[in-house]
Amino acid sequence: MRKGGQDGRGEEAGGDAGGTGEETGEETAEGTAEGTAEGTAEGTAEGSGEATGEGTGEGTGEGAEEEKAEGTGDPAWRQDGLRRVLSWIALLVAAGAGALLSVGAFLGVYVRPTSDDWCALWKARDMGVLGITSDFYRTQNGRVTNAFVTGLLYSDGMRGPKLLPAFLILTLGAGLFLLARTALRSLRRAARAGDGPTDPPADPPTVLLVAAAALIAALLFFAGTRSYQVLLWAPATISHTLPSVIGVWTVLGAVRAARSGLRWARAAAVVSALLAGVALGMLSEPFTLVAGLFSATAGVLCLPRFGWTRDRYVSTWCAAACLGLLTGLTLLYTSPGARWRRAQHPPEPLSAASIGETFHDWWRLWQTVGGQWAYLGTLAVGVLLGLALAVTDPRQEGGARRGAPGLPPRALFRVAVILPLPLIGLAALAVVFGLRSGYGDTGWTYGRTWTSFLLPLLIALWAYGAWGGLLLGRRLSAATRPAARGAVLVAAGAVAVGSVAALVQPVQALTTSTVVRSVAWDRQNARIRQEVAAGAREVAYEPLLIGGLTEPLYASSYKRDWAAQCTATYYGVNRIHRP
Numbered sequence: 001m002r003k004g005g006q007d008g009r010g011e012e013a014g015g016d017a018g019g020t021g022e023e024t025g026e027e028t029a030e031g032t033a034e035g036t037a038e039g040t041a042e043g044t045a046e047g048s049g050e051a052t053g054e055g056t057g058e059g060t061g062e063g064a065e066e067e068k069a070e071g072t073g074d075p076a077w078r079q080d081g082l083r084r085v086l087s088w089i090a091l092l093v094a095a096g097a098g099a100l101l102s103v104g105a106f107l108g109v110y111v112r113p114t115s116d117d118w119c120a121l122w123k124a125r126d127m128g129v130l131g132i133t134s135d136f137y138r139t140q141n142g143r144v145t146n147a148f149v150t151g152l153l154y155s156d157g158m159r160g161p162k163l164l165p166a167f168l169i170l171t172l173g174a175g176l177f178l179l180a181r182t183a184l185r186s187l188r189r190a191a192r193a194g195d196g197p198t199d200p201p202a203d204p205p206t207v208l209l210v211a212a213a214a215l216i217a218a219l220l221f222f223a224g225t226r227s228y229q230v231l232l233w234a235p236a237t238i239s240h241t242l243p244s245v246i247g248v249w250t251v252l253g254a255v256r257a258a259r260s261g262l263r264w265a266r267a268a269a270v271v272s273a274l275l276a277g278v279a280l281g282m283l284s285e286p287f288t289l290v291a292g293l294f295s296a297t298a299g300v301l302c303l304p305r306f307g308w309t310r311d312r313y314v315s316t317w318c319a320a321a322c323l324g325l326l327t328g329l330t331l332l333y334t335s336p337g338a339r340w341r342r343a344q345h346p347p348e349p350l351s352a353a354s355i356g357e358t359f360h361d362w363w364r365l366w367q368t369v370g371g372q373w374a375y376l377g378t379l380a381v382g383v384l385l386g387l388a389l390a391v392t393d394p395r396q397e398g399g400a401r402r403g404a405p406g407l408p409p410r411a412l413f414r415v416a417v418i419l420p421l422p423l424i425g426l427a428a429l430a431v432v433f434g435l436r437s438g439y440g441d442t443g444w445t446y447g448r449t450w451t452s453f454l455l456p457l458l459i460a461l462w463a464y465g466a467w468g469g470l471l472l473g474r475r476l477s478a479a480t481r482p483a484a485r486g487a488v489l490v491a492a493g494a495v496a497v498g499s500v501a502a503l504v505q506p507v508q509a510l511t512t513s514t515v516v517r518s519v520a521w522d523r524q525n526a527r528i529r530q531e532v533a534a535g536a537r538e539v540a541y542e543p544l545l546i547g548g549l550t551e552p553l554y555a556s557s558y559k560r561d562w563a564a565q566c567t568a569t570y571y572g573v574n575r576i577h578r579p
Contacts, residue, residue, distance in 0.1 A: 082489070086388045089493040090211040093381060096500035097214035100507050101173065104221055104231055105166035107511060110518040112525075113158065115549040116235040118566035124154035125570075142335030145283040145328075149238050161234035168231065168241055169217060175248035176213035176459075181206075182255050205388045212381045215499065216458045222503045223374045224454070226447035227510050228547030236448040243280050243287035244455045250276045254317050266313050274320040281328015285434055288325050290427040290452040295321045297423060301416060307409045347437040354436075361444035362432045366425075369454070377499020378458045379465040383492040386469020387485075417467075420460040427453045465492075517546050532571055541567060541576040553578055 113121060123132045129151030136147030153160035221231045229236040250273060257269035281288050299318030302309045309315075332338055348354045369375070431453060435443030469492070476485035521544055528539045541564075543551035553576065555561035568576050 082391050082485075083388070085489060086384055086391075087205070087207050089384060089489075089496065090205070090207040090381070093377075093496045093500055094207060094211040094214050096497070097211070097218040097503075100218050100222060100500070100503055101169050101214060103507055103511060105169050107232060107514050108162045108165035110514045111158065111162050111165070111232050111234075112518050112521040112544075113570075114233070114544070114546055114551060115563060117154075117158075117161070117233075118552070118563055118570050120150050120154045120235065121157065122566060122570040124151050125157075127151075129155060136337055138336045139340060140337045141341050142332040142338035143239070143282055143284075144331070144335075145279045146238055149242070149283070150235070153234060153238070164234055164237060165231050168237060168245060169221070172220075172245050172248065173213050173217045175245060175252060176216055177209050179248060179252045179255070180209050180212060182252065182259070184209075186255065186259055205385065205392065208381070208385045208388055211496075212378070212385060212462055215377055215381055215496070216455075216462065218500070218503055219375055219377065219458055220451060220455055222506050222510070223372050224447050224450060225368065225445075226548060227506055228514070229448040229549070230451060232510075232514065233448075233547060233549065239284050240286065240448050240451045243284045243291075244451055246276060246280060247287070247291055250321075258313060266317075270313075270317050270320045273317050274324040277321045277324020277326075278328040278331075279324075281325045281330075282332045283328075284452070285329065285332070286431045286449045287452040288329050289430040289434065290456065292322055292325045293423060293427050293430070294456065295325070297419065301412065301419075306412050308412055341438075345438055345440070357441065358429070358433050358436055361436060361441070362429050365428060365432060365444050365450070369450075369457075374499040374502040375458065375461065377496050377502075378461040380492040380495035380499065382462040382465020382467075383469035383472070383488070384465075384496060385462075386466040386471070387473040387489060387492070388469075389466070390470050390473025420456070420463075424453050424457050424460065427456070513546055517544050520544055528571055532573060537574045539571065539573050539576055540579040542579050552576060 120132075123135060127135060129148060132151040133144060133147040136142065136150075137144050140147070153164065221227060224230060226236075230241055231237065253272060254269045257265040260266075277291075280291065295318045299315045299322070302314035302318070304310060304312060304315075428450075431449060432444050435446060435449060437443075439446065469488075472488055473485070476488065524542060524544070528541070531539050541552055543553055545551050550563055552564035552567045553561065555564070558564060558575070564576055568574065
């Protein structure tokens with residue numbers, strides 16, 4: 001039976017418009033690390049000399065105070081005050097974003113079936129995990145990984161979809177935090193490596209990293225045009241949100257393996273990248289395009305001949321990821337289900353007009369994204385992190401030696417800094433082209449698919465903000481410019497806090513619609529089950545719309561109403577009709 005393809009027809013036509021970040025994170029961390037080594041060494045030597053000259057314990061303490069003042073242009077009390085203010089702002093942002101994410105996770109309890117859920121429920125119940133996987137491959141869309149995850153998730157009815165939002169929030173937030181902390185630690189050590197023995201670098205401010213990870217996750221889930229689909233509707237989250245989470249943790253594993261220095265760990269990371277690529281290629285076409293583009297670019301930049309890396313580990317890992325993605329996408333594209341899907345929605349012939357329309361859709365997409373000013377919150381929280389790093393490991397002009405191990409040459413560094421935004425734009429264009437080919441001229445409005453490039457965009461904005469905040473923190477560190485530094489701090493803090501506040505209304509609306517629908521659905525479900533138990537073969541069903549998704553009995557004819565047919569099969573009746 002050809003109906004209810006996973007995430008294929010869930011959104012109504014004409015809906016409203018609404019290895020990736022690790023590169024950017026490393027660029028930021030590199031910029032952060034650039035100015036740390038010499039300043040620490042000089043301050044240590046100077047403070048030690050003064051303390052020795054004094055020859056007393058009291059002199060040692062005074063020498064340390066003078067060292068801090070001379071090394072940064074600020075008295076110690078002013079630095080401590082700045083640290084405290086930054087920590088309190090970050091705590092406010094983290095608490096606000098965390099509260100919103102907690103609400104989103106709890107809303108999973110109120111998720112009820114709609115659109116593709118109906119088909120997934122009865123197929124997982126009647127066919128089992130392997131049966132639904134075979135059905136997707138042969139008759140639906142060829143997304144084997146997607147079907148397997150769907151079968152597992154719906155194997156116990158709606159329990160899995162209700163728990164999925166909390167799982168996504170926890171894993172994405174934790175992955176972003178660990179990835180950012182690992183990248184900053186690694187690159188700050190790399191920046192110091194060429195300057196001889198120094199004190200161990202201070203850990204990145206934990207509360208600011210927590211604030212950044214929580215805010216990025218909150219913006220990804222709640223700032224777009226399709227919040228319900230991105231977080232609460234399982235068919236869309238499996239196809240478009242889960243791949244980003246898998247990508248973050250795969251990159252984190254690769255970075256940890258690189259830091260370990262163990263050959264077996266690196267080999268395992270490369271094999272994992274290959275296998276994850278194959279699985280992701282059969283899970284989500286948009287994510288495959290975005291991840292493949294970023295992986296290929298990172299692999300080229302990290303070739304040893306360009307001087308950034310000493311071995312081929314990064315390039316080999318990226319090549320394995322690209323090979324896996326290509327293999328998975330090829331298996332999907334050549335499957336019987338994908339061929340049937342293309343037959344139902346024949347793509348437009350490639351022409352100058354169609355290319356022009358694709359660029360027009362791409363431009364409208366970015367107008368929609370640009371209209372959400374809350375995304376600037378990631379830039380602001382990055383600035384706060386940069387200011388904190390400038391205080392934690394201060395430096396006047398200058399920076400770590402360019403030849404330090406782990407840091408790229410100057411020309412390559414400039415390329416790596418400039419590339420993320422053009423790559424994100426190109427990735428979005430590829431996604432829009434695919435959506436237009438598969439769904440027609442309204443495909444670009446399917447906001448659930450934007451997650452694949454919105455997450456790299458948010459990470460890039462955070463990284464640019466951290467780099468800019470670090471440079472500003474150094475330039476404004478002199479005691480004669482406290483007002484300018486205070487102004488930057490107030491502005492960045494206001495934008496970050498305002499970004500969190502801007503999400504309150506969307507979360508409130510999402511909560512209201514989800515809870516109200518769950519109450520109405522439960523009442524209707526109880527009535528239908530009573531009628532079925534009494535022997536009814538046809539039951540009345542009142543459509544309960546939510547999230548711009550298709551509900552049963554909205555097609556032009558019952559024969560074409562796949563949602564209604566799946567609903568009838570789920571309840572075990574011959575037909576459903578409106579009250």
